[in-house]
Amino acid sequence: MAVKIGNIDLGNFPLLLAPMEDVSDPPFRFVCKQNGVDMMYTEFISSEGLIRDAAKSVQKLDIFEYERPIGIQIFGSNIDSMREATEIASKANPDLIDINYGCPVKNVACRGAGASLLQDIDKMVKMTKAVVESTHLPVTVKTRLGWDDNTKNVYEVAERLQDVGIQALTIHGRTRAQMYKGEADWSLIREIKRNPRISIPIFGNGDVDSIEKAANWRMEYEVDGIMIGRAAIGYPWIFREIKHFFATGEYLSGPILSERIDVCRTHLLKSIEWKGEKTGIFEMRRHYSNYFKGIPNFKDYRMQLVKLESLNAINEVLEDISNKFDEVLA
Numbered sequence: 001m002a003v004k005i006g007n008i009d010l011g012n013f014p015l016l017l018a019p020m021e022d023v024s025d026p027p028f029r030f031v032c033k034q035n036g037v038d039m040m041y042t043e044f045i046s047s048e049g050l051i052r053d054a055a056k057s058v059q060k061l062d063i064f065e066y067e068r069p070i071g072i073q074i075f076g077s078n079i080d081s082m083r084e085a086t087e088i089a090s091k092a093n094p095d096l097i098d099i100n101y102g103c104p105v106k107n108v109a110c111r112g113a114g115a116s117l118l119q120d121i122d123k124m125v126k127m128t129k130a131v132v133e134s135t136h137l138p139v140t141v142k143t144r145l146g147w148d149d150n151t152k153n154v155y156e157v158a159e160r161l162q163d164v165g166i167q168a169l170t171i172h173g174r175t176r177a178q179m180y181k182g183e184a185d186w187s188l189i190r191e192i193k194r195n196p197r198i199s200i201p202i203f204g205n206g207d208v209d210s211i212e213k214a215a216n217w218r219m220e221y222e223v224d225g226i227m228i229g230r231a232a233i234g235y236p237w238i239f240r241e242i243k244h245f246f247a248t249g250e251y252l253s254g255p256i257l258s259e260r261i262d263v264c265r266t267h268l269l270k271s272i273e274w275k276g277e278k279t280g281i282f283e284m285r286r287h288y289s290n291y292f293k294g295i296p297n298f299k300d301y302r303m304q305l306v307k308l309e310s311l312n313a314i315n316e317v318l319e320d321i322s323n324k325f326d327e328v329l330a
């Protein structure tokens, strides 16, 4: 059955790209979209930053027609600021607004935003209601299982947020205390899916990094779709591979070296297009080793790539890689 968020039809069992600060920007989203992702989110955007018109926050509002459906994710600790930020974000015309109640990092969670709201569900509910009332767009939420092992309260969170009007919930199967350590546990996510009171789509998130896991966890945890983050970094093909498997039951072979180079180059070009040559080249540096994982002695090439400052020089190194390594090595 097709999954719907408001009027957005996501098809059967959608795959979502996780919002990731410093990663899921327009250049990266472009290559994920090329590879079949069903829905994407911006990096999280500070409500205070938006209100103060901070350049970094405003830049993150940049979305493009071909990216639809796309959600803008916001976070904050002050309800009035969240209300105002929702109005600003809605004017950027995304398909939905997502609230981040999952971020565990200190300068977010310890300032009363992100996952810290899991410690104060009443406030979380009020904030969510304020966001829902401040926009004509559907509102979704992304959160974790709870604050720590003793307070895994996402079951209650799901009911109460649905009651104030959210239209989908993504749950990362870890607590705040776990940060990104240990293994994600999706069993509570299944309990929420089985709750007869819950009618909104529930998406599972955390540790999906292969076709097998996606297929097994889809069955085991009964979720409506899966959100993938880290496994897509340097490997946007994960979306098309999983989708292909679900559609046909067959494994698509992985990208050959020339495809890796092509996608890496596209990512770089989009990065330059969006951020300008200097910043575009600089920010692309963190991605090279991910695109060429598994290639023996890639380190030397990486060292070159992360030092170069012109597109031509980088293209020459990519050309070198293409000539040096056999296609099958990829």
Ligand SMILES: Cc1cc2nc3c(=O)[nH]c(=O)nc-3n(C[C@H](O)[C@H](O)[C@H](O)COP(=O)(O)O)c2cc1C
Residues within 6 Å of the ligand: 018, 019, 020, 021, 022, 023, 043, 044, 073, 100, 102, 103, 142, 172, 205, 206, 207, 208, 227, 228, 229, 230, 231
């Ligand atoms: C580099 C990085 C940045 C992230 N930034 C965000 C963010 O801006 N908003 C958010 O909701 N989650 C953020 N997350 C969490 C991811 O969306 C996701 O929940 C987490 O990585 C688990 O999924 P995965 O195992 O598929 O990566 C971030 C994760 C990483 C690794």
